[in-house]
Amino acid sequence: MKSVLITGANKSIGFETARQLLQQGYHVYLGSRTLENGLKAAEQLKSEGLTEVETLQIDVSDSASVKAARAELGNKINVLDVLINNAGMSGGMPQAALEASSEAFRRVFDTNVFGVVDVTQAFIDLLRNSPAPRIVNVSSSQGSLTLANDPANKYYRHKGSVYQSSKAALNMYTIQLAYELRDTPFKVNAVDPGFVATDFNNHRGTGTVQEAGTRIAKYAMLNADGPTGTFVSEEHNPETGEIPW
Known part of the structure; x- marks a missing residue:
């Protein structure tokens, strides 16, 4: 049975992605910043008959928490097949370039960037033991320089x-990660789940968590012929999914 670690999986898109991968026969390690919230989420999935789920407490913005989570998971398994870096934060609004403080940037980068770096580096050894490792970085079309500059x-x-x-x-x-792993079985991709109605955006989104979960799970389950080093958003490009960086 393949295994997957999903950060920020106790609610919203991460939780739905966990549900869909459980339905596909994966064993899910449900990453949650607080143990209590993670346990509640796992119990909800188990109540649906999806029993191959365990909670892993991990605060991606805290390097000590990441190291502790790696040690805990390493006591259970030697192989991790999929890592989904889903945990993220918006930082609230407004975010005017001339008004947002450097502290606001640091706080968001701690989770959205540095947290991904810490988690990926911490669990890469377990991923290397998989015959077909996959890394999905949950991004946003809002991170596209080209689209952000296109009226x-x-x-x-x-x-x-x-x-x-x-x-x-x-x-x-x-x-950079996809390039460094280009001559290995790894598939590394950035996936935009779309503008989804969640707590993240005060439910202003127009998409559903089910759609978002399907988009992420698709790249977690890529076969050997699947792409790597791509940036995809099916909301912007329903045909091929790929959008400009």
Whole structure:
């Protein structure tokens, strides 16, 4: 049975992704910043008959928490097949480039960028033991430099200097990671779940968590012929999914 670790999986898109991968026969390690919330989420899934789920307490913005989570998981398994870096934060609004504080940038980058780096580096050894490892970095089309500068983009006027900068940085990390792992079985991709109605955006989104979960799970389950080093958003490009960096 393949295994997957999903950070920030106790609610919203992460939780739905966990549900869909459980339905596909994966064993899910449900990452949650607080143990209590993670246990509640796991119990909900078990009540649906999805029993191959365990809670892993992990605060991606705390390097000590990441190390502790790696040690805990390492006591249970030697192989991790999929890592989904889903945990993220918006930083709240407004985020004007001339007004947002450097502290606001640091706080968001701690989760959206540095947290991904810490988690990926901490669990890479377990992933290397898989015959077909997959890394999915949950990004956003808002992190596309090209789309952010395109007046024809439907979200052109939806600006957020802190959040968008963090996702652009995450995208570059994804490119670098995919390049370093290019001659291995790894598949590394950045996936935009779409503008989804969740707590993250005060439910202003137009998409559903079910759609978002399907988009992420698809890249977690790529076969050997699947792409790597791509940035995809089926909301922007329903045909191939790929969008400009």
